Amino acid sequence: MATQSLPLIQKAQILGDMVYSPMAFAKILGISRQELIDKEAKGTLPPAKRNSRRERFYRPEDINKYRHFLGLPPLIPSVRKQLFLNFKGGTGKSTISASYGFRLAQMGVRTLLIDLDPQGHLTQCLGLNSQQFPKTLFNALIEKEEIEKIVVKTDLPTLDIIPSNLNLSPVELSLFSMNSREFRLRRLLSTVEKNYDLILMDASPSIGLLNLNAILASNDLIIPVLADFLSYHGLKILFETLSTIEEDFAFVFENIFIFLNRYNESHRICKRSKQALETHYEKYLLNTVIRQDTKIAEATSQGTPIFLFAQSSKGAEDIQSLIDEILGLKGADHVG
Numbered sequence: 001m002a003t004q005s006l007p008l009i010q011k012a013q014i015l016g017d018m019v020y021s022p023m024a025f026a027k028i029l030g031i032s033r034q035e036l037i038d039k040e041a042k043g044t045l046p047p048a049k050r051n052s053r054r055e056r057f058y059r060p061e062d063i064n065k066y067r068h069f070l071g072l073p074p075l076i077p078s079v080r081k082q083l084f085l086n087f088k089g090g091t092g093k094s095t096i097s098a099s100y101g102f103r104l105a106q107m108g109v110r111t112l113l114i115d116l117d118p119q120g121h122l123t124q125c126l127g128l129n130s131q132q133f134p135k136t137l138f139n140a141l142i143e144k145e146e147i148e149k150i151v152v153k154t155d156l157p158t159l160d161i162i163p164s165n166l167n168l169s170p171v172e173l174s175l176f177s178m179n180s181r182e183f184r185l186r187r188l189l190s191t192v193e194k195n196y197d198l199i200l201m202d203a204s205p206s207i208g209l210l211n212l213n214a215i216l217a218s219n220d221l222i223i224p225v226l227a228d229f230l231s232y233h234g235l236k237i238l239f240e241t242l243s244t245i246e247e248d249f250a251f252v253f254e255n256i257f258i259f260l261n262r263y264n265e266s267h268r269i270c271k272r273s274k275q276a277l278e279t280h281y282e283k284y285l286l287n288t289v290i291r292q293d294t295k296i297a298e299a300t301s302q303g304t305p306i307f308l309f310a311q312s313s314k315g316a317e318d319i320q321s322l323i324d325e326i327l328g329l330k331g332a333d334h335v336g
């Protein structure tokens with residue numbers, strides 16, 4: 001994957017250059033611009049911030065406050081821990097989870113992204129040079145450093161990340177000889193989850209102790225699949241593994257979501273794979289399909305979430321529906 005090696009501070013400014021116009025903000029709240037302005041004038045909503053030209057603006061961290069004043073519940077009522085996993089590589093785990101998490105942070109959800117892959121792709125998808133971070137999850141899981149010390153804040157105040165790079169790779173070996181080696185991530189997260197609404201993890205495509213830790217620490221499993229035969233086979237292996245985990249640890253996910261990625265409906269193989277998934281995994285398969293979109297691939301290579309790179313692309317549209325469907329946000333209260 002191509003990446004930019006911009007220093008954090010530079011990129012973090014891009015992430016943080018996040019203000020909403022009254023129109024965009026009203027749309028996120030599910031009301032009209034006029035309603036927003038009227039309610040501010042009446043004092044039912046707090047007054048907007050003003051820039052040097054006296055124009056109104058809002059920030060992502062205002063969203064939950066305004067929802068509260070409108071009598072709406074928070075977008076995510078209690079913390080959810082979600083894991084993007086598939087033992088097959090290249091299905092879009094890193095790309096889609098980066099934009100998914102970034103978008104929710106943009107929508108005011110306090111989000112922690114955790115990169116579980118020593119290749120650091122999630123980190124890179126956010127435009128961060130993964131090599132610049134001396135600390136990864138390794139330091140917290142193995143060396144017992146406080147997790148707060150390895151969390152990187154971005155300029156988007158609702159978005160934090162635990163980055164990854166090759167420093168994470170000895171984690172498998174180190175975990176192996178530790179006590180309660182399968183539950184260390186779950187315990188670690190319990191110390192920070194009060195600070196977040198969403199903890200989103202991007203796994204590497206492997207079966208190992210770190211991924212087992214991630215599974216046992218999550219509420220929801222999110223599985224991107226491609227519409228081809230190998231992906232279908234990969235899914236079978238994944239579900240077999242999950243049933244072993246269920247037996248060994250009496251653990252079941254609260255939710256499992258499967259979605260098709262890089263879908264092209266003009267390809268016969270895509271349609272056939274979709275039908276096979278509908279037949280065999282109906283219970284888990286989401287209605288949302290993420291279409292093949294070169295804008296998604298370009299955004300990845302630039303290290304920019306699709307919502308910054310091409311806000312009105314079909315990729316952005318599809319990832320927004322994925323978010324809405326998974327979190328049950330269907331309705332008026334988000335940006336279209």
Ligand SMILES: Nc1ncnc2c1ncn2[C@@H]1O[C@H](COP(=O)(O)OP(=O)(O)O)[C@@H](O)[C@H]1O
Pocket residue numbers: 001088089090091092093094095096121205261262263290291292293294296297298300301315
């Ligand atoms: N919907 C899509 N349309 C086009 N390209 C995509 C799409 N989803 C992912 N990609 C591209 O596929 C490649 C693999 O994605 P990646 O997120 O790295 O997969 P994984 O993390 O599962 O290994 C990346 O180059 C990414 O940009």
Ligand SMILES: [Mg+2]
Pocket residue numbers: 093094095117121122203204
């Ligand atoms: Mg990946």
